[in-house]
Amino acid sequence: MFLPKLGWVRIRGGRNICGTAKNITISRGGKHWFASVQVEQDIPEPTHPSTTMVGADLGVKRLITLSNGGFFEPIDTNKQTAKIKRLQKQLSRKKRYSENWKKLNAKITLLHSKIANIRHDTLHKISTQLSKNHAIIVLEDLKIKNMTKSSKGNAEQHGKMVKQKAGLNRVILNQGWGMFKAMLTYKQAWHGGEVVLVDPKHTSQTCPECDHKSPENRVSQARFLCKKCGYENNADHVGALNILARGHRVLACGEIGNSQLAEAGTGFESDPKVLLV
Ligand SMILES: [Zn+2]
Numbered sequence: 001m002f003l004p005k006l007g008w009v010r011i012r013g014g015r016n017i018c019g020t021a022k023n024i025t026i027s028r029g030g031k032h033w034f035a036s037v038q039v040e041q042d043i044p045e046p047t048h049p050s051t052t053m054v055g056a057d058l059g060v061k062r063l064i065t066l067s068n069g070g071f072f073e074p075i076d077t078n079k080q081t082a083k084i085k086r087l088q089k090q091l092s093r094k095k096r097y098s099e100n101w102k103k104l105n106a107k108i109t110l111l112h113s114k115i116a117n118i119r120h121d122t123l124h125k126i127s128t129q130l131s132k133n134h135a136i137i138v139l140e141d142l143k144i145k146n147m148t149k150s151s152k153g154n155a156e157q158h159g160k161m162v163k164q165k166a167g168l169n170r171v172i173l174n175q176g177w178g179m180f181k182a183m184l185t186y187k188q189a190w191h192g193g194e195v196v197l198v199d200p201k202h203t204s205q206t207c208p209e210c211d212h213k214s215p216e217n218r219v220s221q222a223r224f225l226c227k228k229c230g231y232e233n234n235a236d237h238v239g240a241l242n243i244l245a246r247g248h249r250v251l252a253c254g255e256i257g258n259s260q261l262a263e264a265g266t267g268f269e270s271d272p273k274v275l276l277v
Pocket of ligand 1: 210227
């Protein structure tokens, strides 16, 4: 690959470039350097091969639960995280910028990029699978940025809640929900499918059978039991069913034209038009 100022550089594992190359971005991850090439090409308007619609709920115990009952386990990076902690302790005892300090530091950086790779890989696999199988995927419109910056709270709120929330934030961040939403969005655009976003309020407290809404319906982190009609199910599955129902309502209101998503090729910048019920 010919790069300005650097000249010819050897590359490994590159894909064939289709269309006209528009620009190249060079980035570094751990000890590796990467080149991303943005291309422009005309492609026919795709039609999604499937006609199904699915609701997907984000959770802590299960990474993603689907309205059809399927689910994906959380991403496990405990092994790497524990190792990083151990190395960081060793690092603190070394003299800053000494040869041994540098060696240890490089090891830690490598582990961090390994974690990022595992997460990235898992989210790609799940989003590819979902996008291939479902024409419409309904997600909660979680404002990740708002959720993650508010955990420090003020003097009054400080205490137990802050700690719990910080834990949940870490998990959400760790599992890259925002990245997942972006991946689904552009993959659906490639396949001619759609991502519909719905209001996340009370999706885990509302009964899918009788519509009774109460925090008491959520008897534990995992169980849902309706206090009015006795409907019982896994709480995350209930969440996904409610998300799907809200998605149906959005589409039934004839707003489907508004939910047309980002054009293919815009990658992670793509942001679907938000639809709320
Ligand atoms: Zn009920």
